[in-house]
Amino acid sequence: MVNSTHPEAPLGLTLSHIHHSYDMPSGSRLVLENVSLDVEPGEFVALIGPSGCGKSTLLRLVAGLEAPDAGTLLADDTPITEPDPSRIIMFQDPTLYPWRTVRGNISLGLDIRKEKDPEAIDAAIRLVGLQEFAAAWPHQLSGGMAQRVALARALINNPRLLLLDEPLGKLDSLTRLAMQAELYRLWKSQGFTALMVTHDIEEALLLATRVIVFSPRPARILANIPLEWPSPPHREDPRLQELRAEILRHLEAVMASG
Amino acid sequence: MSDAQTSLGHPRALGTAAQTTKSRFSPTQLWRWTAGPAWLLAALVTWKWPDADDFPATNEFAALLLAVGLVLIAVAATGRLKDRAPWTVVLGLGFGAWELIQAKLLLLPRPFFGTPQDLLDVFLTDWKRLGDSLFHSLLLLTGGYLPGSILGIIIGLALGRSHHVRYWVRPVMRVIGPLPPVALLPLAFVVIPSTRWAGEALMALAAGFPVAVLTWSGVSAVDPAYYDVARTMGAKNRFLVLRVALPAATPQIFVGLFMGLGASFAMLVVAEMLGVKSGLGFYMQWAQGWAAYPNMYAALFVMSLMCTTLMTVLFKVRDHLLKWQKDGLKW
Ligand SMILES: Nc1ncnc2c1ncn2[C@@H]1O[C@H](COP(=O)(O)OP(=O)(O)OP(=O)(O)O)[C@@H](O)[C@H]1O
Numbered sequence: 220m221v222n223s224t225h226p227e228a229p230l231g232l233t234l235s236h237i238h239h240s241y242d243m244p245s246g247s248r249l250v251l252e253n254v255s256l257d258v259e260p261g262e263f264v265a266l267i268g269p270s271g272c273g274k275s276t277l278l279r280l281v282a283g284l285e286a287p288d289a290g291t292l293l294a295d296d297t298p299i300t301e302p303d304p305s306r307i308i309m310f311q312d313p314t315l316y317p318w319r320t321v322r323g324n325i326s327l328g329l330d331i332r333k334e335k336d337p338e339a340i341d342a343a344i345r346l347v348g349l350q351e352f353a354a355a356w357p358h359q360l361s362g363g364m365a366q367r368v369a370l371a372r373a374l375i376n377n378p379r380l381l382l383l384d385e386p387l388g389k390l391d392s393l394t395r396l397a398m399q400a401e402l403y404r405l406w407k408s409q410g411f412t413a414l415m416v417t418h419d420i421e422e423a424l425l426l427a428t429r430v431i432v433f434s435p436r437p438a439r440i441l442a443n444i445p446l447e448w449p450s451p452p453h454r455e456d457p458r459l460q461e462l463r464a465e466i467l468r469h470l471e472a473v474m475a476s477g
Numbered sequence: 478m479s480d481a482q483t484s485l486g487h488p489r490a491l492g493t494a495a496q497t498t499k500s501r502f503s504p505t506q507l508w509r510w511t512a513g514p515a516w517l518l519a520a521l522v523t524w525k526w527p528d529a530d531d532f533p534a535t536n537e538f539a540a541l542l543l544a545v546g547l548v549l550i551a552v553a554a555t556g557r558l559k560d561r562a563p564w565t566v567v568l569g570l571g572f573g574a575w576e577l578i579q580a581k582l583l584l585l586p587r588p589f590f591g592t593p594q595d596l597l598d599v600f601l602t603d604w605k606r607l608g609d610s611l612f613h614s615l616l617l618l619t620g621g622y623l624p625g626s627i628l629g630i631i632i633g634l635a636l637g638r639s640h641h642v643r644y645w646v647r648p649v650m651r652v653i654g655p656l657p658p659v660a661l662l663p664l665a666f667v668v669i670p671s672t673r674w675a676g677e678a679l680m681a682l683a684a685g686f687p688v689a690v691l692t693w694s695g696v697s698a699v700d701p702a703y704y705d706v707a708r709t710m711g712a713k714n715r716f717l718v719l720r721v722a723l724p725a726a727t728p729q730i731f732v733g734l735f736m737g738l739g740a741s742f743a744m745l746v747v748a749e750m751l752g753v754k755s756g757l758g759f760y761m762q763w764a765q766g767w768a769a770y771p772n773m774y775a776a777l778f779v780m781s782l783m784c785t786t787l788m789t790v791l792f793k794v795r796d797h798l799l800k801w802q803k804d805g806l807k808w
């Protein structure tokens with residue numbers, strides 16, 4: 220479909236034997252334990268796991284914001300050593316800059332790279348439905364609107380790998396459904412690789428091509444479930460309920476033993 | 478406004494007559510229409526009541542009061558003069574009272590307490606020298622405050638972002654910073670050949686220290702996630718310092734700029750009184766030497782006008798740059 224040497228082509232990921240821990244006053248705290256994962260270019264991988272297990276940490280490592288204690292991370296066979304605009308992360312908190320308007324926040328990536336593209340900014344604002352709020356300050360937005368701004372701010376960079384940390388977490392269920400459809404459409408049309416953390420099993424099953432289930436901290440991969448739908452699944456699809464039950468079984472088993 | 482709405486809300490209970498009476502003699506209306514007459518009254522007292530002694534510029538002062546009174550009546554007729562009306566009334570009556578107590582009845586000891594016309598006379602006869610002093614004070618102030626503030630912001634940013642700078646600069650700041658810059662004045666006058674430069678250097682120090690400390694504290698408080706967001710999009714150190722740390726720290730930087738401006742005012746006056754041979758401080762020192770108390774008051778008045786104007790300008794700049802903030806103190 221897309222030539223793999225093309226600069227906009229989706230990135231593949233190879234994570235092997237990643238260990239990571241944080242220094243705490245009480246000693247070191249192991250967060251990721253021997254995580255290995257291959258992601259094909261153009262895949263949509265959902266990451267599911269108990270709160271505090273290390274999902275956000277994994278995304279930070281892939282983004283290049285931190286280096287792992289041990290193990291290697293490759294993006295298309297190139298080691299990840301620092302952040303790069305081809306790998307954009309959308310954080311769990313919107314972290315908008317309060318001194319920039321909605322429009323200014325969305326254009327951040329362009330400003331950093333000294334690019335001018337007013338049409339792309341307009342398109343991104345329209346995409347998240349915030350035309351009326353383009354000139355608003357972040358403190359005037361609701362939590363869900365702020366999250367939509369963060370999504371637009373990420374998308375304007377045309378990432379080859381999009382790292383999403385609970386991107387729809389703060390939205391009401393209706394907006395959430397609309398944004399899920401929008402995310403799916405974007406991924407289909409723009410062909411980036413996506414890695415999405417979510418707490419919503421149904422969302423993971425509907426959007427992703429693969430679901431990874433993590434154990435409680437330190438995060439290990441409990442299950443790696445490829446989803447091969449001949450056609451996009453329906454919400455009431457019985458196979459969906461089956462998979463849902465399977466994922467919950469994995470989580471319950473490890474919770475009970477731990 | 479709210480009165481009118483209440484009465485409109487209960488037309489039957491209050492009746493039409495009550496409603497119109499109310500809108501004609503509401504407190505705001507009363508204040509507005511009293512402002513002009515208050516000044517006219519003061520003018521009348523000044524003009525008609527004989528002076529207790531031979532004071533200069535009595536008629537000029539009466540004319541000034543009269544002019545202000547007429548202008549106020551004109552302004553009241555156009556419907557403006559709302560919030561400030563009570564203050565204007567009190568000021569007019571205050572000038573009248575001052576005139577009465579000192580110029581007409583001479584109740585307070587002279588020459589420490591002057592009359593309004595004494596003060597006016599200074600402005601009428603010595604305005605050239607006063608203006609010149611103001612100009613030189615402003616020149617000295619800008620020569621010290623501006624470079625000091627800019628340097629303070631640069632040092633504060635460096636302190637907030639670099640371990641090396643922190644290691645070397647922090648001990649120096651801890652030793653020199655808390656020292657009142659005034660204490661260095663005698664030394665500076667000896668070491669620096671020009672008293673002007675010495676004054677400017679110390680004013681820069683007086684402004685630079687609080688600005689540097691508050692910029693540093695602002696930069697240290699920046700949410701690290703702000704840097705992460707920019708870094709993933711390819712931002713390098715220059716962008717992180719100038720376009721992330723600097724705007725994020727701006728509220729704190731302005732606290733430092735205000736403190737620094739106050740410290741610079743103090744330093745300015747002391748420098749002009751003790752060495753620099755120009756400016757308002759020097760004028761005041763001279764006036765005191767000749768027991769020219771009205772001149773001293775006049776210089777004090779000009780100085781306070783200068784300080785409050787500069788503060789207002791700084792507040793305006795802050796309000797403009799920080800319009801993204803939810804709230805802000807009004808000056
Ligand atoms: N900077 C840090 N310093 C110390 N500990 C940290 C740091 N960041 C994360 N941790 C710890 O690492 C563990 C994993 O955190 P992480 O944010 O990756 O969890 P998560 O899986 O994203 O959880 P959630 O679903 O609640 O967002 C937590 O126990 C957390 O306390």
Ligand SMILES: [Mg+2]
Pocket residue numbers: 274275276311384
């Ligand atoms: Mg998280």
